[in-house]
Amino acid sequence: MATISTPTPSSSHSNTLSLPSNKLLLTKTISLHNTSRHTSFTTVAAASSYNSPVLETSSAKKSSANKFLDSCFVFCTSVALSASVFVTDVDAFVVTTPRKLQNDELATVRLFQDNTPSVVYITNLASRQDAFTLDVFEVPQGSGSGFVWDKNGHIVTNYHVIRGASDLRVTLSDQTTYDAKVVGFDQDKDVAVLQIDAPKDKLRPIPVGVSADLLVGQKVFAIGNPFGLDHTLTTGVISGLRREISSAATGRPIQDVIQTDAAINPGNSGGPLLDSSGNLIGINTAIYSASGASAGVGFSIPVDTVGGIVDQLVKFGKVTRPILGIKFAPDQSTEQLGVSGVLVLDAPPNGPAGKAGLLATKRDNYGRLILGDIITSVNGKKVVNGSDLYRILDQCKVGEKVIVEVLRGDHVEKIPVVLEPKPDET
Numbered sequence: 107m108a109t110i111s112t113p114t115p116s117s118s119h120s121n122t123l124s125l126p127s128n129k130l131l132l133t134k135t136i137s138l139h140n141t142s143r144h145t146s147f148t149t150v151a152a153a154s155s156y157n158s159p160v161l162e163t164s165s166a167k168k169s170s171a172n173k174f175l176d177s178c179f180v181f182c183t184s185v186a187l188s189a190s191v192f193v194t195d196v197d198a199f200v201v202t203t204p205r206k207l208q209n210d211e212l213a214t215v216r217l218f219q220d221n222t223p224s225v226v227y228i229t230n231l232a233s234r235q236d237a238f239t240l241d242v243f244e245v246p247q248g249s250g251s252g253f254v255w256d257k258n259g260h261i262v263t264n265y266h267v268i269r270g271a272s273d274l275r276v277t278l279s280d281q282t283t284y285d286a287k288v289v290g291f292d293q294d295k296d297v298a299v300l301q302i303d304a305p306k307d308k309l310r311p312i313p314v315g316v317s318a319d320l321l322v323g324q325k326v327f328a329i330g331n332p333f334g335l336d337h338t339l340t341t342g343v344i345s346g347l348r349r350e351i352s353s354a355a356t357g358r359p360i361q362d363v364i365q366t367d368a369a370i371n372p373g374n375s376g377g378p379l380l381d382s383s384g385n386l387i388g389i390n391t392a393i394y395s396a397s398g399a400s401a402g403v404g405f406s407i408p409v410d411t412v413g414g415i416v417d418q419l420v421k422f423g424k425v426t427r428p429i430l431g432i433k434f435a436p437d438q439s440t441e442q443l444g445v446s447g448v449l450v451l452d453a454p455p456n457g458p459a460g461k462a463g464l465l466a467t468k469r470d471n472y473g474r475l476i477l478g479d480i481i482t483s484v485n486g487k488k489v490v491n492g493s494d495l496y497r498i499l500d501q502c503k504v505g506e507k508v509i510v511e512v513l514r515g516d517h518v519e520k521i522p523v524v525l526e527p528k529p530d531e532t
Contacts, residue, residue, distance in 0.1 A: 217327060217384045218339045224312035225377060226252045227277040227331045228263055228286070228300070232270060251330035251377030252276070252300070253312045253386070255416060261300040262416055263376030264391055265291045266354045268298050276302050279310075279337065290419035293355040294427065296391055297412055299419040312378055315385025317408035320344055320364065328368045328390055328404075330377030342368030350493065351392055351405050359493045361500065363405045364388045370404035379406040388412070428504045428525035430495075431457025432464065437491040440480070447513060448495050450478040462523040465514065479512035479519075499525070 207215070230248040250267030254260075261276055268274055274286040284302040291298035321344065328340045346365030353360055366379065370390045379388040388406030418425045433452040440449045453459040453466045467478035481489050484498045485508050502508060504527045511520050 213382070214327070214339075214341065217380065217382070218329070221312065221329060221378070221380060221384050222337050223279045223310040224254045225279065225329045225331075225337060226254065226261055227336075228252050228261070228267055228376065229275045229277070230268055230271040231273040231275065247271070249331070249373055250375045251373065251390070253376075253378045254309050255299070255420075256311050257306050257309050259302045259304055259309060260289065260416075260420060261286065261302060262389065262412065263298055263300065264389065265293055265296045265298040267376045268300070269355065274300060276300065278304065278308055280308065282308065290423040290425070292415050292419065292425045292427075294353050294358040295360055295407065295411060295415055295425075296353050296355065297389070297407065297415045297419075299416055313385045314409060314413065315381055315383070315387050317362075317364065317387045317410045320347060320381075320387060320408075322347060325382045326364075326366050326368055326387070327380045327382075327384075328366070328370055328374060328377060329380070330370075330374035330390060332369075332371035332373040335373070338374075340369040340374075342366050345403075349405060354392070359496050360391075360407060360411075361497055362408050362411065363391075364408055366404050366406060367402045368404060369402075425528075426504055427528045428499055428502050428506065429457075429528045430459045430499065430510070430523060431526065432459045432466075434481075434492060434495075435467070440491075443477070445480055445513065446490050447480040447482040448489055448492055449480050450512075453478070458523050458526045459510075462510070462521050464510070464512065464521060464523070479514050481510055481512050482518070483511040484508050 228250050230250070232247040247270065248267065250263060252261045252263035252267070255262045268288065268291070274288070275283050276286045277283045282304070284304050286300040286302045289299040289301050324344050326342055326344055328342075330338060332338055343366065344364060345367045348361070349363040349365045350359050350361050351363050352358065364379065364387070368379070370393050374390050375392075377390045378386050379390055381387050387409050389409075389412055390404065390406050392405045394401065394403040394405075415425055431454060432450050435449040435451050440447065443449070449467065450459070450464055451467050453464045455461070465478045468476050470476055481495065483489050484495065485502075487494075487498050489495050489498070502525055504525060507522055507524050509520050510523050511518060
């Protein structure tokens, strides 16, 4: 309800129009009712002082005209004030405050949006035959994550994600699915490379960083498809460096692994671990958990290790890694003998160690066990167990000559061995 009060001009018998010298007071009260509150506005406007001299006319007609103009002025002023209050009030209810995010939140949102197009979902399919109809069909036997390596359609993931697959399918972030072929894999380091025939404009290679200068405590981000869910982001920090885990396929140790408390669940395997700049620093590979779900201890293969493996797989379809060409006893067996080192069980004559003359363990004519050579160091680096031997060989190259120190009987010998490439995997 609006009330407008204006002073009424007075008239006299002498046809004189007199306007008051006091200010024109316009008062408007507006009551607005909302579902959650009652708002009341009172606007008081004062017109400019109206101190006009006394107007004298000789005719009643002129006086009536002045009254009409004065009434119009008052009416227009009232309408203008009413409209001003109304518009101001409407604006106050229409304007909404946008959601405000902190700078670190904005950075995390931007990182996820920028890198999600590079992360893919991998489905592992296995062929099965119906026992009654003998029809062959494919069933999903596992899934995991991966990421786009280059514009040629190469996809990097873990080897255990694709192990045992008869067919593989890769789903991009836009939900388009492509059949994938295996370019190559490295079981020892749990790395595999696939390739899909997708348009280049749909492929977004992930930015590759470095892992040599990582620090404990820095933020990391894991993107993947845990439990088949579409692109999930988990965050945490690097909780440890230079860890060592064993390959799920061969048991060979993987050194310099990154430990993180970012949640890594089934389906995250093969996905990227990113730093705060959105650069790849590792591949999410394994967790320590009794239940099979994340317990805050996850491991990622560092990108410095992955990069060299991927380059070899893309170029040659395999990884050329040097070997001694021996089979050795479990560490527990060597410890029971009371010696420190690696006991050689077999050294095929066509292998590097056999050619160099290392002796294998065997039995004599009476069935008694004759121990072979016990490797105690390679190139001056002490060997206590099998992990030490693998770690040293990983730093060597094919064709390199190394000095293997062995304990043979009751004396020590130093034998030069030329390392050869690892045979092709079948």
